[in-house]
Amino acid sequence: MKLTRREQWTGQVFLVLLILATLLPFVSMLSAALQPRGTVPSGLQWPSDPQWGNFVDAFNVANMGALLKSSLLIVAGVVPVSVLIATMAGFGLGHLRVPGGAIAFGLFLLGLTLPFEAVITPTYYQVRDLGLLNTRWAIILPLIGLYMPFAVFWMRAHFVNVPSEISEAARVDGTTTWQLFWRVHVPLARPAVSSLAILLFLWTWNQFLLAIVLIDDPAKRTMAGALGAFQGQWGTDLVLLCAGSLIILTPTLLVFLIFQRQFIKALLQGAVKG
Incomplete structure (x- = not known):
């Protein structure tokens, strides 16, 4: 029209x-x-x-060189593992239709209703009992678990719409389930996988609450987590606070601008199939 x-x-x-x-x-x-x-x-x-020197001052005062390294380590620990587990789970729930999959998927949907604030207290005690407080694992492991409900839901939405004829044709050629997953469906799921990786990167980079509660050493927090300590120390210096905030926002903006085509492609793919 x-x-x-x-x-x-x-x-x-x-x-x-x-x-x-x-x-x-x-x-x-x-x-x-x-x-x-x-x-x-x-x-x-x-x-x-x-x-313009305010940005240099903010970078030095907040020790953002160490925080940048810490954030990259946390992202490297969270995003690849989360994407891999979610892709495998989404394939099993959405395409293989494993027994009990409906119940498992219902539990994942229930997990979508739980905000981070509701589980921060039990997460703190679990991390403490594991002896991981004040380490980057205190952020990496909880984030992987907390991201799973959405990540599995996202990947299942892709695999559930893949035509079954593709798998049937591969089965005729003697393809095993593992080969079917890696050689056939993972390449087809690249838009969904890349867009999920972008979202998890943005959420991990901007993670604030877990970094503040579970880690005392500011040098081991995420960039956004360091902003809390930065604001507490320099709360009256709004100029420096704004400069530091822009520095923290810059990597997420760059990542989204670079990979926006893949993200939009995945959204449109879901809209057409849905």
Whole structure:
């Protein structure tokens, strides 16, 4: 159906308003981060003499070099393992239709209703009993478990829509279940796998609560977890706080901009199949 000129104009106006509403907080933070140290930023006021050195000060004060390394280690421990387990579970629940799969999937759906805040206390005591407090494993292991309900749901939604004729043709050629998974279905699931990896990366990088509760050493936290200690120490210095926040946000923005095609492709694929 062809859109009328009025509908096209209305859509363009809404798109421009959405872009402005999205960019406004970032522009406000950038203008505040470029103000002279010790001042109180007031709205969208671009400084006459931008203090770009504030970003260097924020990086050094918050020890973000060590935090960047720590965040990368945590992401490397969480994302690949979570994606692998979720892909295998999604294949079993969505395509193989294993016995008891409906019950297992119902339990995973139940897990989607549990917020992190509701399980932080028992998670703390479990991690303490395991002797993992103040280590990066205190974040990696709980995150893998907490991400599983959504990750399995995401991958099952892909595999449940794969035509069974593909597997039947592979079975005729003597393909085992393991070969069917790795050689046939995993390549077909690349859009879903890549988009899931992007989401888990963003959530892990921005993980705040577990990093604050389970790790005392700021150098072992995530970048976002360090922002809590940074804000507690420099809460009155809004300029430095805004500069540090932008530094922490930059990697997630870059990852999303680089891999946005794969993410959108997975969403559209699900919309067409659904």
